[in-house]
Each structure stands twice: as structure tokens, then as C-alpha cells.
Amino acid sequence: MRLAVLSGKGGTGKTFVSVNLAAAAKKAVYIDCDVEEPNGRLFFRPQDVVSAPVHTLLPQFDAGKCNGCRKCVDFCRFHALVYIKEKPMIFPDVCHSCGGCALVCPQKAVSEEKRPVGELEIGVSENVTVVTGILNMGEASAVPVIQEALQTGFSYAGLTVIDCPPGSSCSVMESVSAADYALFVAEPTAFGFHNFQMVYELVRLLKKPCGVILNKADGPYPPLEDFCQKEQIPLLHTFPFSEELAALGAEGTIAVRKNEALKHTFQNILRQIGGENAL
Numbered sequence: 001m002r003l004a005v006l007s008g009k010g011g012t013g014k015t016f017v018s019v020n021l022a023a024a025a026k027k028a029v030y031i032d033c034d035v036e037e038p039n040g041r042l043f044f045r046p047q048d049v050v051s052a053p054v055h056t057l058l059p060q061f062d063a064g065k066c067n068g069c070r071k072c073v074d075f076c077r078f079h080a081l082v083y084i085k086e087k088p089m090i091f092p093d094v095c096h097s098c099g100g101c102a103l104v105c106p107q108k109a110v111s112e113e114k115r116p117v118g119e120l121e122i123g124v125s126e127n128v129t130v131v132t133g134i135l136n137m138g139e140a141s142a143v144p145v146i147q148e149a150l151q152t153g154f155s156y157a158g159l160t161v162i163d164c165p166p167g168s169s170c171s172v173m174e175s176v177s178a179a180d181y182a183l184f185v186a187e188p189t190a191f192g193f194h195n196f197q198m199v200y201e202l203v204r205l206l207k208k209p210c211g212v213i214l215n216k217a218d219g220p221y222p223p224l225e226d227f228c229q230k231e232q233i234p235l236l237h238t239f240p241f242s243e244e245l246a247a248l249g250a251e252g253t254i255a256v257r258k259n260e261a262l263k264h265t266f267q268n269i270l271r272q273i274g275g276e277n278a279l
């Protein structure tokens with residue numbers, strides 16, 4: 001089972017839920033797609049870590065072969081190319097590495113060069129293989145690193161937990177699109193509820209089965225509960241604000257490895273969403 005854990009905003013406890021679900025399974029792979037701020041490894045502290053660079057392909061233009069036909073510029077749907085001073089010029093941050101400009105060039109004047117955009121770290125923490133995507137500072141698009149992290153993570157057996165980026169951007173879409181189930185982590189505030197609705201809209205478009213965990217809730221939160229009832233989204237569990245969990249989180253400890261009752265809680269969440277085979 002591939003389980004994507006999402007939140008409309010940062011700070012809701014998405015990584016807390018992702019890490020503990022993976023650790024509560026018999027065998028799991030945890031894929032950190034929150035590549036701008038990959039915090040899961042701080043909890044897992046994986047061993048035997050190997051790392052590999054992630055590249056994208058960036059077009060290069062051979063001025064000696066180019067005849068100025070501008071077919072490449074006209075082709076680029078992302079407007080990453082302009083024709084200036086009698087040669088094509090590229091805006092690397094806008095290029096999606098689709099390779100189209102090289103294909104349409106009649107002069108074979110376009111080649112592609114690797115450009116590093118981030119790296120993957122792969123290690124093991126007890127029952128969990130930990131795959132971490134890390135985006136280089138200043139990179140505009142997280143998608144290539146997320147794609148590489150997912151492709152690598154999917155090659156391992158066991159329950160797959162995808163820790164998605166916060167928000168509802170295209171990097172979230174990329175992270176959740178191959179999942180079997182979308183699990184939202186929401187918090188009981190007006191801002192949290194609004195952002196939850198935004199990311200729910202995205203998952204609804206993708207027609208994924210989904211459920212909600214309400215985190216840091218001292219009591220019922222009727223706006224979210226009413227919304228879930230209307231949309232028929234199961235509210236799977238509510239975690240109250242807990243000083244013990246906050247302290248464990250602050251010291252980077254995986255709660256289910258310290259607290260047997262909490263392990264049963266996370267295993268029960270897995271059962272509710274059809275992940276009993278992972279236990």
C-alpha cells in the first residue's frame with residue numbers, strides 16, 4: 001500500500017504522523033518528499049546511509065550550428081526560451097527539461113547537459129527504509145527530486161509512507177499522484193481548516209480514497225467535523241495536545257518506539273484505511 005500523508009500547511013504534525021505510521025508497521029519505506037525541509041531523517045536517524053545526486057537535463061545551444069529558425073523558442077510551452085542577439089537564450093529556472101527543443105531543432109544544434117538540483121539519501125532505521133529527497137538551496141522546482149525519491153522508494157517492499165510537502169502546489173500533486181490513499185493531517189484552527197480544504201480539493205480531483213487525522217485538538221472542532229461529514233471523509237483519529245508527544249518530538253524521538261499504547265493507536269489507523277497487511 002502506498003500512503004500519502006498531506007497537510008494544507010506546515011506545522012500540523014504531518015511528519016509526526018508519517019514517521020510513526022511507518023515505524024508502527026512490520027516493514028515500511030518512508031519517502032520524504034518534503035524536499036525543501038526533509039525532517040523525517042532527524043527522527044529516524046538512519047544507518048548505512050548512501051547518497052546519490054539528482055540531476056535534470058538543461059538544453060545547450062551550439063551557436064555554430066544554429067540557423068536562427070526559432071523553432072525551439074516557438075515550441076517551448078513553458079516560455080523558457082527567448083531569441084536574443086541572434087541566438088536562443090534559456091531561463092534555467094523555468095525549463096521543465098522536457099527535451100522538446102532538442103527534438104524540433106532541424107540543425108541538431110541543441111544538446112542536453114546534466115544539471116545537479118539535489119540529492120537522495122537512503123538508509124535504514126530498524127524496520128524502516130528511509131529515502132530522503134533533498135532539494136539544493138535556491139532551486140525553483142522540487143519536482144525532479146520528488147520524482148527520483150518516489151521512484152527509488154517504490155523499489156522497496158513493505159508499506160510505503162510518502163511524507164508530502166505542505167500546501168497544495170504542483171510538488172504536492174507529484175507526491176500524491178501515485179498513492180493508493182491520501183491521509184490528511186489537520187489542525188483545529190480557522191487557518192488550518194482553510195488549508196485543509198485546499199489540499200482536499202486537489203485530492204478530490206485525483207479521486208483518491210482519503211481520511212483525516214485531527215491533531216493537537218483539545219476538543220471537537222465542528223467546522224472540520226461538519227465538512228468531513230458532508231464530504232463523507234472519515235475522521236480516523238483525534239490526537240489531543242500532549243506534553244509527552246511534544247517533548248518526544250522536540251528530542252527527535254519516534255513516539256511509537258517508546259510508547260506501546262501509541263503504537264497500537266497508529267496500527268489501528270492503518271487497519272482503518274486498509275493497511276492491515278502491513279502489520
Ligand code: SF4
Pocket residue numbers: 061065066067068069070071072073088104105106107108109110
Ligand atoms: S531550433 Fe535549432 S536552429 Fe532553430 S533557433 Fe533553435 S537552436 Fe537554432
Ligand code: SF4
Pocket residue numbers: 059075076077078079080081090094095096097098099100101102
Ligand atoms: S527542455 Fe522543454 S522546457 Fe526546457 S527549454 Fe526546451 S522545450 Fe522548453
